[in-house]
Amino acid sequence: MRALFIGGTGLISSACAAEAARRGIELTLLNRGRGEKSYPPPPGVRQWRADIRNDLRAAADALRDEVFDVVVDWIAYMPSHIEDDLALFAGRTRQFVFISSASVYRKPPVHHVYREDTPAANPFWEYSRNKIACEERLMRAFRENGFPVTIVRPSHTYGPGKLPASLSSRGGYTHIARWRRGAPVIVHGDGASLWTLTWNEDFARGFTGLLGLPQAIGETVHITSDEVLNWNQIHEIQAQALGVAPRLKRIATDFLCERRPDWIGPLWGDKAWCAVFDNSKIRRLVPDYAAKVPFAEGCRRALAWFDEDPARQVVDADAERWWDEVIAAHDSAAGRPA
Numbered sequence: 001m002r003a004l005f006i007g008g009t010g011l012i013s014s015a016c017a018a019e020a021a022r023r024g025i026e027l028t029l030l031n032r033g034r035g036e037k038s039y040p041p042p043p044g045v046r047q048w049r050a051d052i053r054n055d056l057r058a059a060a061d062a063l064r065d066e067v068f069d070v071v072v073d074w075i076a077y078m079p080s081h082i083e084d085d086l087a088l089f090a091g092r093t094r095q096f097v098f099i100s101s102a103s104v105y106r107k108p109p110v111h112h113v114y115r116e117d118t119p120a121a122n123p124f125w126e127y128s129r130n131k132i133a134c135e136e137r138l139m140r141a142f143r144e145n146g147f148p149v150t151i152v153r154p155s156h157t158y159g160p161g162k163l164p165a166s167l168s169s170r171g172g173y174t175h176i177a178r179w180r181r182g183a184p185v186i187v188h189g190d191g192a193s194l195w196t197l198t199w200n201e202d203f204a205r206g207f208t209g210l211l212g213l214p215q216a217i218g219e220t221v222h223i224t225s226d227e228v229l230n231w232n233q234i235h236e237i238q239a240q241a242l243g244v245a246p247r248l249k250r251i252a253t254d255f256l257c258e259r260r261p262d263w264i265g266p267l268w269g270d271k272a273w274c275a276v277f278d279n280s281k282i283r284r285l286v287p288d289y290a291a292k293v294p295f296a297e298g299c300r301r302a303l304a305w306f307d308e309d310p311a312r313q314v315v316d317a318d319a320e321r322w323w324d325e326v327i328a329a330h331d332s333a334a335g336r337p338a
Helices: 011-022 056-063 079-089 126-145 174-181 200-210 231-242 253-259 261-271 280-285 295-308 317-333
Strands: 002-006 026-031 046-049 068-073 093-099 149-154 156-158 185-188 194-199 220-223 228-230 248-251
Touching: 002 011, 011 026, 011 156, 011 200, 026 056, 046 056, 056 079, 068 079, 079 093, 079 126, 093 126, 126 149, 126 261, 149 200, 156 200, 174 185, 174 231, 174 317, 185 231, 185 253, 185 317, 194 200, 194 231, 194 295, 200 220, 200 280, 220 280, 228 231, 231 248, 231 295, 248 253, 248 317, 253 261, 253 317
Parallel strands: 002 026, 002 068, 026 046, 068 093, 093 149, 149 220, 156 194, 185 248
Antiparallel strands: 194 228
């Protein structure tokens, strides 16, 4: 099987590239080259340099007349990106895989368990609305022109260099540094909403099983773990792995978003709600799929990655400043010292 990954060096896509190479797939990556947050491609994988999002002609020149069994676009976020993909790959691939997002599912939810037929509607987050528009354009191309699309919706996937937190930061280490020096870490709401976390290599095993699968054409599928934790547990497991006492600062989601409107999307558009997934569809399509890494184990692995190289332990000063300001404002409003 010949496969092309557009992107392929991110947290999820690099794990999928490694799994594809392990399975003997002849893989090519098309991207701008390794950036600050990129992961190296596996040995033996071809890598072509072109910026498909900003220079479509250069991407077309790099592709020449190559034909692939599978094309996966990891970096399409806007409907205009999909139009570029349709122009480039119509008639030259047997399967086109679009990486969407589980954040497209209806918010507020009417049920805490998501299935692929749960309506897609997210009024809180432009990122999710754009992914929905991309999905709709691709499904129209499938219905009207037979474009062989498969839509995959990852949920919250983590791995080396990325540990989950209520509020994220550049580099992913900042809340770990706070744990280690005894500073409080913010948890949105009361921390009791249910959440699903998936180790990137677990996702990769399910994902690569879809590649080249005729039954996946025209289908939408999410791939997640079956382990469900609440946000208090997620943070407490991290503190336990670090050997520190957790200092959780639970702050109402409305209070957080009033002070930082850019948090509305990631919180009200995603993390504030329960998110549990029915994985029967991926197991029907890929019968041997199973998420094998529980969060306690994945947490230890991710922390070990940071500890292997002190250069990875970068603290986002802007995030720290915002977090401390929000905590101070919250405690002041509550009439108690920080």
